[in-house]
Amino acid sequence: MPEVVLSAQNLVKHYPIKRGVLRRTVGHVKAVDGVSFDLHKGETLGIVGESGCGKSTLGRLLMRLEEPTAGSVTFEGQDWSGASARDTRRLRRDIQIVFQDPYTSLNPRMTVGDIIGEPFEIHADVVPKGGRRQRVQELLDLVGLNPEHINRYPHQFSGGQRQRIGIARGIALNPKVLICDEPVSALDVSVQAQVVNLMEKLQDELGLAYVFIAHDLSVVRHISDRVGVMYLGRMAELGEEDEVYARPTHPYTQALLSAVPVPDPTLRGKRDQIVLVGDVPSPANPPSGCRFHTRCWKAQDVCSTLEPELEPRADGHGEHLSACHFAEPRLVVETVDVTGIEPDDRFVSTDTDDLVDAGAGLGAEGGGEELDSGQAEDRARPPATEDTPQVSDPTRVVEDTRDNQG
Amino acid sequence: MTVQDTTRTDDARVRYEPQDGVLLEVEDLFVEFHTADGIATAINGVSFELHQGESLAILGESGSGKSVTAQAIMGILDMPPAVIPSGHIRYCGQDLLTMPEEQRRKTRGPEVSMIFQDALSSLNPVFPVGWQIAEMFRVHRGMNKSDALQQAVRLMERVQIPAARERVKAYPHQFSGGMRQRIMIAMAIALDPAVLIADEPTTALDVTVQAQIMSLLEELQEERQMGLILITHDLGVVADVADRIAVMYAGRLVEKADVDALYASPAHPYTRGLLESIPRLDQKGQTLAAIGGLPPNLMRIPPGCAFNPRCRMAQDVCRTDRPELREVAPGRLSACHFAEEVIDA
Numbered sequence: 001m002p003e004v005v006l007s008a009q010n011l012v013k014h015y016p017i018k019r020g021v022l023r024r025t026v027g028h029v030k031a032v033d034g035v036s037f038d039l040h041k042g043e044t045l046g047i048v049g050e051s052g053c054g055k056s057t058l059g060r061l062l063m064r065l066e067e068p069t070a071g072s073v074t075f076e077g078q079d080w081s082g083a084s085a086r087d088t089r090r091l092r093r094d095i096q097i098v099f100q101d102p103y104t105s106l107n108p109r110m111t112v113g114d115i116i117g118e119p120f121e122i123h124a125d126v127v128p129k130g131g132r133r134q135r136v137q138e139l140l141d142l143v144g145l146n147p148e149h150i151n152r153y154p155h156q157f158s159g160g161q162r163q164r165i166g167i168a169r170g171i172a173l174n175p176k177v178l179i180c181d182e183p184v185s186a187l188d189v190s191v192q193a194q195v196v197n198l199m200e201k202l203q204d205e206l207g208l209a210y211v212f213i214a215h216d217l218s219v220v221r222h223i224s225d226r227v228g229v230m231y232l233g234r235m236a237e238l239g240e241e242d243e244v245y246a247r248p249t250h251p252y253t254q255a256l257l258s259a260v261p262v263p264d265p266t267l268r269g270k271r272d273q274i275v276l277v278g279d280v281p282s283p284a285n286p287p288s289g290c291r292f293h294t295r296c297w298k299a300q301d302v303c304s305t306l307e308p309e310l311e312p313r314a315d316g317h318g319e320h321l322s323a324c325h326f327a328e329p330r331l332v333v334e335t336v337d338v339t340g341i342e343p344d345d346r347f348v349s350t351d352t353d354d355l356v357d358a359g360a361g362l363g364a365e366g367g368g369e370e371l372d373s374g375q376a377e378d379r380a381r382p383p384a385t386e387d388t389p390q391v392s393d394p395t396r397v398v399e400d401t402r403d404n405q406g
Numbered sequence: 407m408t409v410q411d412t413t414r415t416d417d418a419r420v421r422y423e424p425q426d427g428v429l430l431e432v433e434d435l436f437v438e439f440h441t442a443d444g445i446a447t448a449i450n451g452v453s454f455e456l457h458q459g460e461s462l463a464i465l466g467e468s469g470s471g472k473s474v475t476a477q478a479i480m481g482i483l484d485m486p487p488a489v490i491p492s493g494h495i496r497y498c499g500q501d502l503l504t505m506p507e508e509q510r511r512k513t514r515g516p517e518v519s520m521i522f523q524d525a526l527s528s529l530n531p532v533f534p535v536g537w538q539i540a541e542m543f544r545v546h547r548g549m550n551k552s553d554a555l556q557q558a559v560r561l562m563e564r565v566q567i568p569a570a571r572e573r574v575k576a577y578p579h580q581f582s583g584g585m586r587q588r589i590m591i592a593m594a595i596a597l598d599p600a601v602l603i604a605d606e607p608t609t610a611l612d613v614t615v616q617a618q619i620m621s622l623l624e625e626l627q628e629e630r631q632m633g634l635i636l637i638t639h640d641l642g643v644v645a646d647v648a649d650r651i652a653v654m655y656a657g658r659l660v661e662k663a664d665v666d667a668l669y670a671s672p673a674h675p676y677t678r679g680l681l682e683s684i685p686r687l688d689q690k691g692q693t694l695a696a697i698g699g700l701p702p703n704l705m706r707i708p709p710g711c712a713f714n715p716r717c718r719m720a721q722d723v724c725r726t727d728r729p730e731l732r733e734v735a736p737g738r739l740s741a742c743h744f745a746e747e748v749i750d751a
């Protein structure tokens with residue numbers, strides 16, 4: 001296996017809950033509560049789990065956007081927390097982040113050139129000042145946007161294009177690790193495919209390692225080499241993509257996978273669907289023992305008293321990491337038999353480079369084709385698919401872009 | 407479950423009879439938005455029927471006009487800026503668009519009701535949920551306060567809200583997203599509607615909760631023989647629930663078929679492109695098929711086939727002649743000049 005670039009050891013993040021006029025701490029939200037894993041050079045580690053389980057917090061901890069309550073993050077063997085100011089700067093360069101929401105994560109008052117070039121202001125040594133504009137244009141080209149659009153504002157781009165801008169900014173400093181927090185969740189399925197393709201292409205060309213956080217289990221399966229399943233701040237299961245998807249041993253993973261609707265009507269009613277009862281308990285007061293025991297159909301007495309370790313457990317084929325006392329494999333993902341069905345390239349484009357051409361010739365998206373004002377308006381309205389619980393306040397940006405237009 | 411019967415109320419409301427099983431009929435509907443920038447044609451000649459007990463999915467990407475279609479049926483479009491220049495929306499043969507106001511009020515709501523993606527914004531934050539449900543029975547059924555509240559509790563039990571009797575006085579924010587969605591469903595079915603429109607009902611929810619809500623909706627539909635219009639962009643959800651699918655693109659229906667037929671052999675390049683953009687197991691490590699480009703600006707829909715700038719099959723005729731939605735195989739409608747070729751591909 002390639003060398004380890006990024007490693008998390010027992011990461012913990014507790015947020016204080018404050019009440020009353022004196023703002024006394026009355027408890028803690030245990031957002032991340034003991035997570036360990038290694039990320040290897042050039043690999044993609046997918047992180048899945050229901051909203052609120054700590055995925056974004058984990059991403060911020062890895063980036064050092066927040067200090068962990070306990071535990072450590074090491075990059076190429078060097079511990080973040082002990083690093084000198086100079087090393088910290090280098091670490092910041094080598095690990096970058098791309099956020100979910102292309103509507104709120106880009107400053108609407110900055111041009112695309114300023115947004116992508118901003119990291120060079122902080123890390124002035126990466127590209128000499130005179131070469132920055134050219135470098136930004138190269139980056140635009142690399143992510144399939146038109147380099148001539150360097151002076152445009154975010155509202156002049158569609159959702160998919162804004163996500164490309166976020167990615168260009170993320171890779172500007174030639175990082176080794178890119179943390180992607182729900183990078184395609186706000187996008188429509190056809191555009192989502194374009195962005196996933198772009199990310200895979202960049203990984204191949206630049207040797208990036210990704211931590212790919214998402215709640216869409218089929219996208220994660222497609223892009224990931226290994227997958228970690230989180231529940232209430234802890235890792236329930238961690239393994240190679242096929243170990244987790246084809247031979248899951250943790251009941252939570254099994255339930256989660258079985259809940260994903262499969263786009264094949266012939267499987268209706270034939271799938272093994274595990275319907276969980278109730279909601280995820282509060283991370284301020286996680287259940288004792290195994291955190292999943294309040295919703296687990298296999299729970300025994302021991303589950304509420306003894307916390308199961310995340311350790312190698314038999315999966316019927318070999319073994320992989322699972323945190324369940326009664327781990328056993330169960331096949332829950334029915335897969336469509338598509339052997340022999342070749343995508344027909346008369347209907348779809350399978351190539352991102354090709355999109356650039358199509359864009360230039362046909363007034364389509366890939367080439368960074370501009371939106372006219374009406375379309376930009378459309379795009380400023382949050383599309384239905386974007387409305388995940390994390391979206392803070394899309395209306396704010398709509399306001400801002402209006403300012404910008406005027 | 408025996409609760410179901412007690413939650414069904416009968417009264418002296420106007421009873422509509424479906425004609426040949428057709429509950430709802432949308433015919434050549436147009437909706438425009440008149441804005442400072444110009445006129446956007448959001449719905450550009452849409453026709454479909456909904457039968458008793460049928461689940462019809464309206465599938466399309468954001469901006470294709472799914473919600474506007476639903477809002478037009480419900481009569482909740484903002485007019486202005488919205489204008490309905492032409493078209494008919496018939497409920498059991500009676501045109502909702504031309505019906506007298508009083509009759510329309512008694513039809514929309516009680517007979518045709520709707521649930522939305524975001525329950526929090528459609529529930530009133532300052533009233534207890536039980537009170538909000540009970541209010542439906544008081545206003546539309548003339549029940550007294552305590553009977554109405556009894557009825558609300560039964561309905562909350564029906565949609566599987568744990569400890570309904572205790573939680574009837576709780577406020578919307580005191581429930582989780584999934585529970586709020588159940589409350590909204592309870593309100594939507596309170597008056598025993600014949601048609602239920604669900605606009606992205608699970609889009610904001612986690613898959614585990616989505617599975618619970620979808621199975622509840624299916625159960626209720628079966629039990630009450632409602633016609634269900636399920637609006638979604640999720641090809642997985644559609645495959646699990648719908649009988650028939652109408653695919654929307656730039657304000658038009660481009661394909662309509664039974665769910666099995668559509669997934670087995672789509673008859674429109676756009677549908678086919680959508681199906682192929684979903685990551686599949688055998689494509690692991692390969693480039694995903696993506697549809698290039700973007701949907702058009704609705705103020706400047708391209709002449710001919712609106713999909714032509716993104717369509718790899720497009721010929722000259724596609725840039726000049728608009729393909730009508732036509733029968734291309736038994737029970738299959740497609741709006742593509744080359745549908746027969748697509749279906750056989």
Ligand SMILES: Nc1ncnc2c1ncn2[C@@H]1O[C@H](COP(=O)(O)OP(=O)(O)O)[C@@H](O)[C@H]1O
Nearest residue numbers: 015029031050051052053054055056057058283
């Ligand atoms: N800055 C914060 N202060 C307090 N609580 C937080 C903060 N950020 C996240 N949380 C809480 O931590 C938990 C995990 O959140 P998050 O990491 O965003 O989950 P996910 O990304 O998996 O949805 C949630 O209960 C959330 O409310």
Ligand SMILES: Nc1ncnc2c1ncn2[C@@H]1O[C@H](COP(=O)(O)OP(=O)(O)O)[C@@H](O)[C@H]1O
Nearest residue numbers: 378384439448467468469470471472473474487
């Ligand atoms: N109130 C409005 N004013 C102007 N345009 C609108 C309004 N509501 C919807 N639209 C436009 O109508 C089109 C269809 O919208 P909608 O039906 O919401 O799409 P979706 O398929 O995502 O539900 C979009 O382009 C949208 O911008």
Ligand code: SF4
Nearest residue numbers: 290293296303324325
């Ligand atoms: S340890 Fe017990 S409660 Fe936890 S997942 Fe395993 S069986 Fe279920």
Ligand code: SF4
Nearest residue numbers: 711714717724742743
């Ligand atoms: S009519 Fe022409 S452009 Fe439209 S979908 Fe069919 S082949 Fe493509």
Ligand SMILES: [Mg+2]
Nearest residue numbers: 055056057390
């Ligand atoms: Mg998150």
Ligand SMILES: [Mg+2]
Nearest residue numbers: 384472473474
């Ligand atoms: Mg909508």
